[in-house]
Amino acid sequence: MAIDVKAVERLATDQASLKAAAGLARPGKWSGLGASHDAALIWGDCAGSGANPYRVAADLRDLGSKCTCPSRKFPCKHGLALLWLKAEAIAPFPAGDTPDWVSDWLGRRRPAAGSAPQPAAAPAAGKDLSAARVEEPEAADDPKAAARREAAAKKRGEDTQRAILEALEALEQWVGDQLRLGLAGFVEDATARCRRIGARLVDGKAAALAGHVDELPGRLLALPAGDRLRGATVELGRLVLLARAYRAAPEEATLRRAVATAETREALLDDPAAPRVAATWEVLAEQVRTRRDGLVSQTTWLLNLGATGPRFAMLLDFFPASAGRRAAVFTPGEQFDAEFLFYPAPLPLRAVLLRRGATREAADQDWPQPAPSLEDALTAPLLQEPWAAAHPLLLPAGRIGFDRAGAPWWQADDGSAALPLAGEATGLLTGTVLTRAAALWSGNRLQLLAAQSPWGRIAHD
Amino acid sequence: MTERLLEALGPVLTRWTMGGGAAPAAPAAWRDALGEEAAEAELRLLALSGHFLGSLTLAEPAGEIHALAPLPRLAKPPVPEALRPRARRLLQAVREPSRRRDLLDFLDARGWTLHPGDWLPGPNDEVPDVYTPWQDWAASADSAEGAPQALSAESWEEMAPAARRVAFASLRRQDPDAAALLLGQKIGAETADERVRLLSMIRQGLTEVDRPLLEGFANDRAPRVQATAAALLGRLGHGATAESDAAELAAFFEVQTKGFLRRTRTVVPQPPKTPAQRNRRFSLMQSVPFPVFAASLELTAEKLIAGWPWGADHGLDRALAGMAARSSPDAAVVAVAEALMTGASLDPYGLHSLLPRLAPAQRRSLATRLLNAQGGTYAQALIIAGAEGALDDALRTAAGIALLQRLQDSAATTGDPAGELLALGLLTTQAEARRALERIAAVGLVAADPRLDMLRLNAALDNGGTTR
Numbered sequence: 001m002a003i004d005v006k007a008v009e010r011l012a013t014d015q016a017s018l019k020a021a022a023g024l025a026r027p028g029k030w031s032g033l034g035a036s037h038d039a040a041l042i043w044g045d046c047a048g049s050g051a052n053p054y055r056v057a058a059d060l061r062d063l064g065s066k067c068t069c070p071s072r073k074f075p076c077k078h079g080l081a082l083l084w085l086k087a088e089a090i091a092p093f094p095a096g097d098t099p100d101w102v103s104d105w106l107g108r109r110r111p112a113a114g115s116a117p118q119p120a121a122a123p124a125a126g127k128d129l130s131a132a133r134v135e136e137p138e139a140a141d142d143p144k145a146a147a148r149r150e151a152a153a154k155k156r157g158e159d160t161q162r163a164i165l166e167a168l169e170a171l172e173q174w175v176g177d178q179l180r181l182g183l184a185g186f187v188e189d190a191t192a193r194c195r196r197i198g199a200r201l202v203d204g205k206a207a208a209l210a211g212h213v214d215e216l217p218g219r220l221l222a223l224p225a226g227d228r229l230r231g232a233t234v235e236l237g238r239l240v241l242l243a244r245a246y247r248a249a250p251e252e253a254t255l256r257r258a259v260a261t262a263e264t265r266e267a268l269l270d271d272p273a274a275p276r277v278a279a280t281w282e283v284l285a286e287q288v289r290t291r292r293d294g295l296v297s298q299t300t301w302l303l304n305l306g307a308t309g310p311r312f313a314m315l316l317d318f319f320p321a322s323a324g325r326r327a328a329v330f331t332p333g334e335q336f337d338a339e340f341l342f343y344p345a346p347l348p349l350r351a352v353l354l355r356r357g358a359t360r361e362a363a364d365q366d367w368p369q370p371a372p373s374l375e376d377a378l379t380a381p382l383l384q385e386p387w388a389a390a391h392p393l394l395l396p397a398g399r400i401g402f403d404r405a406g407a408p409w410w411q412a413d414d415g416s417a418a419l420p421l422a423g424e425a426t427g428l429l430t431g432t433v434l435t436r437a438a439a440l441w442s443g444n445r446l447q448l449l450a451a452q453s454p455w456g457r458i459a460h461d
Numbered sequence: 462m463t464e465r466l467l468e469a470l471g472p473v474l475t476r477w478t479m480g481g482g483a484a485p486a487a488p489a490a491w492r493d494a495l496g497e498e499a500a501e502a503e504l505r506l507l508a509l510s511g512h513f514l515g516s517l518t519l520a521e522p523a524g525e526i527h528a529l530a531p532l533p534r535l536a537k538p539p540v541p542e543a544l545r546p547r548a549r550r551l552l553q554a555v556r557e558p559s560r561r562r563d564l565l566d567f568l569d570a571r572g573w574t575l576h577p578g579d580w581l582p583g584p585n586d587e588v589p590d591v592y593t594p595w596q597d598w599a600a601s602a603d604s605a606e607g608a609p610q611a612l613s614a615e616s617w618e619e620m621a622p623a624a625r626r627v628a629f630a631s632l633r634r635q636d637p638d639a640a641a642l643l644l645g646q647k648i649g650a651e652t653a654d655e656r657v658r659l660l661s662m663i664r665q666g667l668t669e670v671d672r673p674l675l676e677g678f679a680n681d682r683a684p685r686v687q688a689t690a691a692a693l694l695g696r697l698g699h700g701a702t703a704e705s706d707a708a709e710l711a712a713f714f715e716v717q718t719k720g721f722l723r724r725t726r727t728v729v730p731q732p733p734k735t736p737a738q739r740n741r742r743f744s745l746m747q748s749v750p751f752p753v754f755a756a757s758l759e760l761t762a763e764k765l766i767a768g769w770p771w772g773a774d775h776g777l778d779r780a781l782a783g784m785a786a787r788s789s790p791d792a793a794v795v796a797v798a799e800a801l802m803t804g805a806s807l808d809p810y811g812l813h814s815l816l817p818r819l820a821p822a823q824r825r826s827l828a829t830r831l832l833n834a835q836g837g838t839y840a841q842a843l844i845i846a847g848a849e850g851a852l853d854d855a856l857r858t859a860a861g862i863a864l865l866q867r868l869q870d871s872a873a874t875t876g877d878p879a880g881e882l883l884a885l886g887l888l889t890t891q892a893e894a895r896r897a898l899e900r901i902a903a904v905g906l907v908a909a910d911p912r913l914d915m916l917r918l919n920a921a922l923d924n925g926g927t928t929r
Contacts, residue, residue: 036908038902038907061907102909103550103910106909106911176504180480182480182481183478184479184480235511237510237512238511240508331546382516401527409522409526411528417519418522431530455576456578
């Protein structure tokens with residue numbers, strides 16, 4: 001189904017959208033391009049500023065489009081760019097089975113009356129494709145201006161550093177206050193107390209730490225009542241450890257990420273220390289949580305099925321809750337070849353997607369063997385990064401069982417370990433051997449992400 | 462070492478719980494690391510304690526950990542892995558219990574089950590019998606022993622209710638008298654709900670031999686058990702008040718004779734004079750057995766059906782159909798169903814009460830007749846034929862032409878045809894599903910449209926074997 005590039009021009013809400021789309025209408029920005037067998041639908045993944053690519057699909061019958069980006073413009077620059085790629089045959093769209101996420105979108109939308117293209121109501125006036133294609137020349141280098149910018153940036157960096165150190169001091173004082181006032185009272189009133197110090201941390205530019213503190217009451221309340229005092233001791237102890245570690249090495253990237261903010265994608269791409277790992281990956285799970293600060297965190301956990309490189313990758317993105325529900329970027333269980341760029345760390349985990357190949361027809365590549373020592377797998381990452389809330393691990397064969405109080409436990413088949421589960425365990429998960437399981441271990445609770453069993457793969461929501 | 466430290470931390474945690482300094486009570490091994498300054502010592506002690514408790518100690522289970530019995534394999538395999546995403550999406554789309562039951566029935570008829578990772582039945586869900594082992598697992602998953610297959614007075618208590626009902630149905634088919642005898646011995650100890658379920662199961666193969674058993678429930682402590690037994694007795698032509706009530710009911714009708722050469726008898730309802738009379742007539746039609754009513758009108762069952770004014774009053778038609786379903790022999794049930802689906806009197810809703818008593822082939826025939834009638838829909842046909850995926854030529858009907866027209870005319874304002882496409886997918890054979898997909902694609906619907914999920918699943922699922 002052919003489309004005219006002029007239709008793309010008409011669809012754009014303004015010249016800025018068209019200009020941005022022109023920058024994205026390049027094959028290098030896209031992966032997983034495809035078209036339905038009846039040529040009515042096209043789709044692809046477009047690299048954005050986050051860890052996950054944006055998933056974009058378009059219906060060529062009426063030029064409707066869908067994108068997972070948070071833009072309020074419709075169509076967004078990614079949708080326009082996808083149509084542009086198709087209109088000018090800039091990249092091939094191989095015919096294939098329509099992915100589920102495209103079908104899901106199709107199911108939620110209903111085309112407007114008739115099947116004729118319905119471009120945006122905005123007139124074409126004021127938008128110009130040829131102008132959008134023109135590359136703007138880079139501004140001439142002005143040494144004085146550059147020096148001024150550098151000095152300003154340095155001053156900003158120093159101010160930020162000072163603010164963070166002051167915020168950490170306030171945090172430690174707050175922790176001391178909780179001990180003086182009693183942890184029993186803290187557990188009762190954790191939400192309000194954490195909100196107060198969280199706000200102070202935001203003011204002090206310690207945004208990542210503020211998010212961690214904001215989520216602390218949630219983690220605490222998820223524990224059985226009898227375990228909350230111990231949990232509070234662990235959580236507050238982690239805050240002290242992180243504050244001290246940061247003070248000792250404020251330029252350490254892992255600590256900056258945990259306290260302030262992560263590097264931008266561009267900075268990461270420029271960092272020669274950031275490991276690039278190409279392998280076959282399986283999507284374990286996607287966790288979407290609305291945080292107290294109004295942001296939605298989207299965490300995708302992936303398992304490296306290859307022999308080398310980090311065993312897990314975590315893709316983490318944030319977007320405002322006001323942007324509405326965001327479609328899943330990956331489907332749990334799918335396997336694909338991809339290259340990830342990891343944030344440098346002693347135990348690389350957080351990553352961004354660099355390049356993604358096609359999803360494998362049969363997701364049948366076996367999971368790797370778990371670490372030989374379960375005890376090491378449980379404790380080593382916690383000793384390495386004691387402030388981390390949880391870390392992923394692979395478990396050997398085991399089963400879910402229940403203790404006398406009805407609490408669910410994962411128990412190794414050889415009886416060597418029993419780990420308490422977070423939340424409830426129901427359904428098939430409790431009725432079969434788990435030949436392998438991928439889980440998050442927080443030091444006191446296990447959260448299953450996915451498992452393999454004689455029944456096949458089991459997802460744990 | 463870990464145990465000793467944990468023990469030594471006891472007083473520290475106690476002090477922090479209540480509030481106050483705990484450094485003086487710190488474990489001896491850590492004291493040097495805490496320093497002299499009190500506030501600093503508290504924070505250092507907290508960092509050490511938190512790190513120790515968070516990474517080197519594990520909670521202990523309360524008593525022994527007990528794993529549930531393994532989920533049993535069913536007699537039919539789960540849908541192939543490649544089709545699970547589509548089955549999951551359909552499960553999301555059919556959350557309403559009766560629609561979900563349709564999906565389960567369709568898979569069952571085709572020889573498959575849902576994957577337990579996608580769905581498991583609750584112990585009391587109304588699901589096809591094939592899922593009985595999973596229902597019993599859900600009800601008593603800690604029972605390691607499998608349920609015995611044969612039902613007897615000895616094994617009655619050992620079997621879980623769902624498995625027992627399946628075994629009882631099997632016994633009733635094989636040896637109706639033995640089943641009635643066993644029921645008479647055991648049913649008294651069951652709950653009222655279970656008594657109704659079990660009693661309803663003797664509808665199959667109901668004969669005079671069952672009369673003493675049914676009469677034994679005349680004074681059952683639960684009214685709904687009494688009503689079930691009375692309905693079954695009514696079907697046998699018995700009932701304490703049947704004859705007097707039937708005479709009262711017959712008075713609401715007049716039998717007239719028409720024609721000179723071929724004299725036929727027609728039943729003419731007498732218009733009720735008051736709402737109270739109308740209610741009484743309705744109430745009597747709910748309780749009087751069909752054969753007794755026919756006898757009161759001095760007609761045979763066949764002549765009552767032939768002389769009934771079908772189509773004149775759908776309410777009366779449905780009441781008579783309900784009466785037939787409860788208490789008439791099979792032949793009369795079929796005749797009433799035929800009458801309800803003929804000519805101007807066509808009333809698919811009137812069939813509902815009769816459906817459990819019609820054979821699958823009869824239901825399919827009636828459904829096809831409905832699809833060819835004006836205004837017939839796949840959703841109505843699905844109720845009649847059931848989701849057995851056994852209708853061929855379902856698209857070459859008036860309903861099929863209407864559906865294709867709706868799909869072709871995307872500007873139609875007649876609502877979303879999603880329900881019709883779902884029902885079509887549940888009704889048709891695999892070959893017809895494939896033909897339907899081709900014809901629907903030809904009128905412009907995108908093949909990936911999720912409204913076609915059921916048709917695509919149908920087209921991909923062979924009978925209990927391989928997929929395409």
